[in-house]
Amino acid sequence: MQPNELKKVSIRLSDLTRPENNAKIHTEEQIEHICNSIKEFGMNDPIGIWGDKNIIVEGDGRWLACKKLGIEVVECIRLDHLTDAQRRAYAIAHNSTNQETSFDFQILSSVIDELEFDFTDFGLNFDIIYKKF
Numbered sequence: 001m002q003p004n005e006l007k008k009v010s011i012r013l014s015d016l017t018r019p020e021n022n023a024k025i026h027t028e029e030q031i032e033h034i035c036n037s038i039k040e041f042g043m044n045d046p047i048g049i050w051g052d053k054n055i056i057v058e059g060d061g062r063w064l065a066c067k068k069l070g071i072e073v074v075e076c077i078r079l080d081h082l083t084d085a086q087r088r089a090y091a092i093a094h095n096s097t098n099q100e101t102s103f104d105f106q107i108l109s110s111v112i113d114e115l116e117f118d119f120t121d122f123g124l125n126f127d128i129i130y131k132k133f
Contacts, residue, residue, distance in 0.1 A: 013066055030123065046077045047075070049077070057090060
């Protein structure tokens with residue numbers, strides 16, 4: 001298998017198609033946390049899209065947050081090298097791989113102390129971490 005060359009494009013949010021049968025749940029609270037992250041750090045993660053209808057393969061939560069923020073144009077990466085079955089499988093794989101592990105709480109606690117940054121706006125409650133140490 002040859003590595004694919006990612007093609008980045010700017011597309012109007014209204015020209016993207018939300019995926020049918022999306023197994024990933026996006027709560028209002030999570031969307032608010034994504035909004036807060038975009039406001040604080042920018043939209044640093046392009047939405048992965050596929051096909052003539054620009055179906056969102058990964059990034060539906062970011063799409064929802066951008067819509068809520070009134071963002072009209074977003075950066076996307078084309079995933080047209082995938083077959084239909086592959087893009088559907090990739091959507092599941094992409095959303096599940098970051099759930100396999102957690103943080104090293106001792107390192108995380110140290111980094112948080114160094115940063116002196118409030119992560120609660122992004123849905124992270126580190127009071128639990130500090131209770132462990």
